[in-house]
Structure formats: structure tokens, C-alpha cells
Amino acid sequence: MHIPDGFIDGKTAVTAAALAAAGVGLALRQVRKKLPPRRVPLLGLAAAFLFAAQMVNFPVAGGTSGHLVGGVLIAALLGPGAAIVVLTTVLIVQCFLFADGGVLALGANIFNMAILGAAGGYALYRLVCHWLPGPRGQVTAIVFASWCSTVVASISCAGQLAWSGTVAWPAAFAAMASVHMLIGIGEGLISALVFIAIQRVRPDLASEMNAASQPRPLKEFVRYGLLAVLGLAVFVAPFACGWPDGLDAAAAKLGFDRKALQPVVSAPAPDYRVPGFHWPAGSTAVAGAAGALVVFGLALALGRTLVPEKEANTARGSSSHD
Amino acid sequence: MIDDWVGHHHSRPHSPLSHVPAALKLGVAIAIIVITVLVPGTRVSWFVGASIFLALVVLISRLPLLFLLKRLALLSPFVLGVALLNALQPVAGASWWNVAVRSAICLLTVILVSNTTPFSSILRVLKFAHVPSLLVTTLALMHRYLFVLTDEAERMRRARASRTFTRQHGARWRTLATVVSQLFIRGSERAERIYDAMCARGWK
Numbered sequence: 390m391h392i393p394d395g396f397i398d399g400k401t402a403v404t405a406a407a408l409a410a411a412g413v414g415l416a417l418r419q420v421r422k423k424l425p426p427r428r429v430p431l432l433g434l435a436a437a438f439l440f441a442a443q444m445v446n447f448p449v450a451g452g453t454s455g456h457l458v459g460g461v462l463i464a465a466l467l468g469p470g471a472a473i474v475v476l477t478t479v480l481i482v483q484c485f486l487f488a489d490g491g492v493l494a495l496g497a498n499i500f501n502m503a504i505l506g507a508a509g510g511y512a513l514y515r516l517v518c519h520w521l522p523g524p525r526g527q528v529t530a531i532v533f534a535s536w537c538s539t540v541v542a543s544i545s546c547a548g549q550l551a552w553s554g555t556v557a558w559p560a561a562f563a564a565m566a567s568v569h570m571l572i573g574i575g576e577g578l579i580s581a582l583v584f585i586a587i588q589r590v591r592p593d594l595a596s597e598m599n600a601a602s603q604p605r606p607l608k609e610f611v612r613y614g615l616l617a618v619l620g621l622a623v624f625v626a627p628f629a630c631g632w633p634d635g636l637d638a639a640a641a642k643l644g645f646d647r648k649a650l651q652p653v654v655s656a657p658a659p660d661y662r663v664p665g666f667h668w669p670a671g672s673t674a675v676a677g678a679a680g681a682l683v684v685f686g687l688a689l690a691l692g693r694t695l696v697p698e699k700e701a702n703t704a705r706g707s708s709s710h711d
Numbered sequence: 712m713i714d715d716w717v718g719h720h721h722s723r724p725h726s727p728l729s730h731v732p733a734a735l736k737l738g739v740a741i742a743i744i745v746i747t748v749l750v751p752g753t754r755v756s757w758f759v760g761a762s763i764f765l766a767l768v769v770l771i772s773r774l775p776l777l778f779l780l781k782r783l784a785l786l787s788p789f790v791l792g793v794a795l796l797n798a799l800q801p802v803a804g805a806s807w808w809n810v811a812v813r814s815a816i817c818l819l820t821v822i823l824v825s826n827t828t829p830f831s832s833i834l835r836v837l838k839f840a841h842v843p844s845l846l847v848t849t850l851a852l853m854h855r856y857l858f859v860l861t862d863e864a865e866r867m868r869r870a871r872a873s874r875t876f877t878r879q880h881g882a883r884w885r886t887l888a889t890v891v892s893q894l895f896i897r898g899s900e901r902a903e904r905i906y907d908a909m910c911a912r913g914w915k
Contacts, residue, residue: 440857493748557800582884590896
């Protein structure tokens, strides 16, 4: 999902960079205030870990393989602020050292993967943990949040490409969302397996980092959430809802005519739309919600199978601090 | 495995470009990238000019051509994807070859800079540009331990492979997940030792 240079244009790059800079600035300030100095090297090591972990290939059917991306996993282990810093570091090194992802597209990549992916995914993780306390709930939360963050980040990426006029929105959305709905399942499964394995060997690691700032103030989520929603409103909403808003006028002024983006061929995945709905955005939303429900059921089942009964009961007392 | 990625990172060929200040190289590279992205597609002269300039730099840098071509091939899935999507639903104003030329110029620029400039000098430029010190410290530590942890992952993978039989898919995922979790645990234990070492040397 690393966008290279040349695929998004100036206005998209600048907008995304502004959002990313705001998010990373907030995260840095929060980490400096809350993280004990002992833990500063852990940020660098966690970034190196993510990079190394991405090289471990998990076999998928048919000779293909996938790997961990790890945004939600790192956020669950270290907290949202630290996760944004870690993922930003990984993206900067991948960009400058390995030329993976563009320099001008760095802001867009940070927004998609660090702010939407990690911080947004973390908010969802906490929400599910709140509803379903205990280790099984935690596993369910990791799987579900990883899947959602993968899908939402890919949709935002499609929106950025479409806003830049590189590809048409219906095709980009259908291709990115459908592929990442599958990738997200693998991501959720790997994240959950790794999280359980870490919990089993060093249960102190995950809880300690999160305990340092245990009663998380709501306003911290509100800030990241606001940034994420603002970004989605700019990159995705104009295409998804067809709002006749000020953004249209601004875009037209910038030489970007939405009329040119009307689909010439109908969407390549028409079955993604729910029949009987005449409002296309609405039917897409219903289809997306149905997909999310199915994945949530899958996540619940995984929580039950991956965490044995014994562990679920003994650990409940200690980890129901949520 | 990582050597495929970094290529000549460890044996960077010595060339006149190694002596050019990092800030200048970075500045020129970013200028080229920004102009290449912003310039309208009809300005063919810029694309031709930039390509000739980059070709000259490639000659001076003495980087193996095969290595550069291999890295440029990384772009092919993206370009193919855009070409495919544009074939399904053409977009006015953007053609896939235009995107391909732009991104190839930008990618080549970054590859040239990253293979003629040590990462530590890039970090120094970032520090000079007032990037928050916490971010620079994290970047420096990540770069330092990147290769250590990738080697460790490779060692653990090899040790596993030599001791366990190839099992069913599900079990293999669990095994691999254990390797990844061990990597995190070892990384965080290493971070604690690094903190002690940093304090012993006067870091604050």
C-alpha cells in the first residue's frame, strides 16, 4: 500500500502531508510527556522489529505468501502515540533507504498507515476490548481492528489516487477494498497469533506499556479521531456520497473536473452492490457493514479457538482492567 | 535476504558523488521530485531534461546498472495496476505512461541519493532541519538495529527449519507467529540493555 511518487498530485500530497504532520506532532508531544525515558530506545527497536517481522513470510494457499504489517499490533502493545511514531519511522526509513514509497507521497502513506491504520485501529481495539473484557475479547478486538484498519487505509489510498486523477474512483475503490478485505483477514490472524504468543511469554510487556497511561483521557482519541475523520472527509467522502459541497467547487477551480470521472464502464465488481438499493453509496455502506459483521463473527470464533478455556478463566481477573 | 533490498548499502562504490554534501544532494533530489510531480504532463522537455541529468548522475555514481534496473522494476506492479484500472475506466488527463515516467524519475532520484549518501548524514540533515529530536533518535536507533534484528530473524528461521518437520498450514502459522513474537521480546530486552548502555555513556 506504499504509494510511490508520481501517483498522487500536488494538492493531494500537500493535504495528506498537513494531516500527517499534525498527527505525528501530536503523537510526538504525547510520547515525550508520557513515555518514561527508559522506554525511548524501545521505539527504535520496535520500528526495527516491525521491519524485520515484515520479512517473515506466512504461506498462503497456492504458493503465495503474506506478511504482517503490524500497525494495530504495535498500537496494542505500545499505545497509540508510540505506534504513530514507530510506524512513521518505519515509513521514513523505507522511503529514504529502500526507496519503498515516495518522498512526496510520504505524508499520504503516513496518514493511511500510521494515523488511520494504527491510531484508528487502536481506537476500535479499545472499543471492542471494552465490550468484551478478558483475553478472548482482546484477541477478537485485535483481529477485528486489524481487518478494519487494513480496509479503511486501503479505501483512503484509493480516494487519494482518485482525487489525484490517476485512476477512476469506482475502479480504484472496488479493486483496493476487495483485495484488502482478504489481506485484512490474514493481517488480523497473524496479529492475533503474535499477540497471544507475546502475552504467553511476557504478559508484563503489553500491560506495562499501556498501564503507564492507564485511564486514557478521551480527548487524546478525539484528536486522532478528528484528524482521521477530516482526512476521510477530504479523500473519500466526495466520491462515496456525491455531496454537492464546497470541495467540488474548490476542486473544479484547481482544474479538477469530477464530471470527467463518471464511470464509462460499470464497476468491475457489481456484485459488491446490494440489489434493491438505488442509492449506490448506501448499498456500498450496507455491503461493507455486512462484511464487517461477518469478520466480527470470525474474530469472535478465533478468540474462542485460539485462547483455551482455562486461560480465559484464569486471566480474566487480572486483565479485566478495561 | 536483506542484501537484496539494500543492494550496495554496505559496499557503496566510492565516487565523486560521495564527497558532495548530503544537504545539497537531498535538496536537489527533493527539488527534482517536487517539480516532476507538479509539472503538467504536456511539458515533455522537463521529463527529457531530468532523465538526461539522472543518466549523467548514474554514470558518475558508478552504481551497477543491473542493480538500478532491479530496483526500478519494483514499480512495475503499481504501473501495471494503474494501466489495468485505466483500461477499465479511462480517466481524463491521466495516462498510465505519464504516471510511469513521473514515478520512474522520482524513484531513480531516491535510489541515487540513498546509495551515494550514508543514512547517518541524512539524519544529520534532518536534525539540522529541526526535525523533533525524539523522531531523529528513533530513526537512528531503528537504522542501527534494523540489520541486527533482520539477521536475528533469519537465524531463528533457520534454526526452526533445521529442527522441525514441515507441518500443516495452521501449525506452521503458529510456529512463525512464535518466531515473530520472540523477535519482539528479544528486541524489547535489547532496548533495555541499550538504555543502560546509553545512560552509562552520558545520554539524557
